[in-house]
Amino acid sequence: MFLVIGAIVIVPVYLKSRERLEMQSTLRAAIDKGQPVPPEVIEALTRNVKVAPTSLSDLRTGVIWLAVGIGIGLSSHFAEFNGGDHDFPGLGIACIPAVIGLAFIVLSFFNPNKPKSA
Numbered sequence: 001m002f003l004v005i006g007a008i009v010i011v012p013v014y015l016k017s018r019e020r021l022e023m024q025s026t027l028r029a030a031i032d033k034g035q036p037v038p039p040e041v042i043e044a045l046t047r048n049v050k051v052a053p054t055s056l057s058d059l060r061t062g063v064i065w066l067a068v069g070i071g072i073g074l075s076s077h078f079a080e081f082n083g084g085d086h087d088f089p090g091l092g093i094a095c096i097p098a099v100i101g102l103a104f105i106v107l108s109f110f111n112p113n114k115p116k117s118a
Helices: 001-032 039-046 054-081 092-111
Strands: none
Touching: 001 039, 054 092
16 A cells, blocks of 8 residues: 555656656757757756745735635634534634744745746
8 A cells, every 4th residue: 555655656756857867868968969959948947946935925825824724714613603512623723724824924024035027
């Protein structure tokens, strides 16, 4: 069971890394022979490069997490309200994504990376 789960995760990562290594060796051979590098190849190599999060992306992520927390809290409130218990145990669970969202929102104000204007 664990081998299957491991294979599902490890095999695609391994195949992608082999593909990138082959692309880099091909590119290196072309550069050594003095051939120009097409812009499509450079774009393909840099397509999946992660960029540093900007303050706008932190704010968006925070708003999404906060909305998830509020949604869980409201659904817990209304589900328990109809039952008549008024204990609301789901509100504690809802606090986790809500606090994560608040942390992202606060971090968006302190993030030195500004969003690139188009």
